[in-house]
Amino acid sequence: MVLVNIGNHFDLKASVFQAPRRGIYSFSFHVVKVYNRQTIQVNLMQNDYPVISAFAGDQDVTREAASNGVLLMVERDDRVSLKLERGTLMGGWKYSTFSGFLVFPV
Amino acid sequence: MVLVNIGNHFDLKASVFQAPRRGIYSFSFHVVKVYNRQTIQVNLMQNDYPVISAFAGDQDVTREAASNGVLLMVERDDRVSLKLERGTLMGGWKYSTFSGFLVFPV
Amino acid sequence: MVLVNIGNHFDLKASVFQAPRRGIYSFSFHVVKVYNRQTIQVNLMQNDYPVISAFAGDQDVTREAASNGVLLMVERDDRVSLKLERGTLMGGWKYSTFSGFLVFPV
Numbered sequence: 625m626v627l628v629n630i631g632n633h634f635d636l637k638a639s640v641f642q643a644p645r646r647g648i649y650s651f652s653f654h655v656v657k658v659y660n661r662q663t664i665q666v667n668l669m670q671n672d673y674p675v676i677s678a679f680a681g682d683q684d685v686t687r688e689a690a691s692n693g694v695l696l697m698v699e700r701d702d703r704v705s706l707k708l709e710r711g712t713l714m715g716g717w718k719y720s721t722f723s724g725f726l727v728f729p730v
Numbered sequence: 731m732v733l734v735n736i737g738n739h740f741d742l743k744a745s746v747f748q749a750p751r752r753g754i755y756s757f758s759f760h761v762v763k764v765y766n767r768q769t770i771q772v773n774l775m776q777n778d779y780p781v782i783s784a785f786a787g788d789q790d791v792t793r794e795a796a797s798n799g800v801l802l803m804v805e806r807d808d809r810v811s812l813k814l815e816r817g818t819l820m821g822g823w824k825y826s827t828f829s830g831f832l833v834f835p836v
Numbered sequence: 837m838v839l840v841n842i843g844n845h846f847d848l849k850a851s852v853f854q855a856p857r858r859g860i861y862s863f864s865f866h867v868v869k870v871y872n873r874q875t876i877q878v879n880l881m882q883n884d885y886p887v888i889s890a891f892a893g894d895q896d897v898t899r900e901a902a903s904n905g906v907l908l909m910v911e912r913d914d915r916v917s918l919k920l921e922r923g924t925l926m927g928g929w930k931y932s933t934f935s936g937f938l939v940f941p942v
C-alpha cells in the first residue's frame with residue numbers, strides 16, 4: 625500500500641523510485657521479518673549499487689525490523705529501491721515501510 | 731521531555747500532534763522497551779486509524795526499540811499520535827522518541 | 837565513507853557536524869554492532885550533552901542496530917556527534933549511518 629506518492633515518481637509495479645530531479649534525498653526503510661529462523665539483509669540500491677544495508681537475524685522473536693536511513697545525492701532519473709539481499713520474507717512486506725523525499729535540489 | 735515544538739502544535743498533555751496545515755509530513759518513532767518479557771506493538775495513529783506498526787519482542791535483552799517511520803498526507807487539524815497497542819512499558823517512555831515535521835505543504 | 841556533505845559542515849576527522857546556522861535539524865543514526873556479547877549504548881551529543889540514546893544488547897544475533905532519531909533546535913556552531921557511551925564496536929562502524937539535515941532555519 626502506498627500512502628504518499630506525490631509527483632507519482634514511485635513505480636508501483638517495480639517498487640522503484642525514480643528521481644524527478646537532481647538533489648539530496650532522504651530515504652529510510654524498516655523491513656519487518658515475521659517469525660522465521662533466517663537472517664535477512666536488506667540493501668538500499670541506487671541504480672544497481674548497494675548504498676547501505678540493514679540486518680535482522682534474531683531467531684526467537686516474532687517480528688523484528690531491519691532498519692536504516694541515509695541522505696543521498698541523487699541524479700535525475702536515478703532509481704532507488706530496496707533489495708532483499710539475503711533471506712526471505714515469508715510473511716511478505718507487511719508492516720514494512722520505505723520512505724523518501726527531496727530535502728533540497730542541487 | 732519535548733525538545734522541539736515549533737508552532738506549538740504538539741499537545742503535551744495528550745501527546746498528540748495536531749497539523750496546522752495540509753501537507754506531507756514525515757513522522758518517525760523509536761519506542762524503547764526496558765527489560766520485560768512482553769511483546770509490545772506500537773501503532774502510529776492518524777486520527778483514530780492505525781497507519782503503521784512496530785514491534786519489540788525479544789525476551790533476553792535489556793532495552794529494545796520498536797521503530798518505524800513514514801511519510802503521510804495530513805489534512806489540516808488531523809491528529810497524529812502513538813498508541814501502545816499491545817504490551818506495557820514498565821519503565822515508561824524513557825529513551826523513546828517521536829518526531830514529525832512538515833516536508834512540504836500541498 | 838561520507839555519502840553526502842553539502843556545505844562541508846561535517847568534519848571528517850572528528851566525525852562531528854558543526855551547524856552553519858541556527859535552525860531545526862533532523863538527525864538519525866543506525867549503529868550496527870557486529871557479533872559480540874557486549875551491550876552497546878550510543879548517545880547523540882549536542883555539544884557535550886547527550887540528547888538521546890539507543891541500545892543494542894542481544895547476545896545471539898550476528899548484527900544488530902542501535903537506532904534513534906530526533907529533531908533538534910541547534911544554534912549556529914553547535915556540534916552534533918555520536919558517542920559510544922558503553923561497549924565497543926569490534927567491527928568498527930561498518931554499516932553504521934549518521935545523517936542530519938536542516939529542516940528549516942529559525
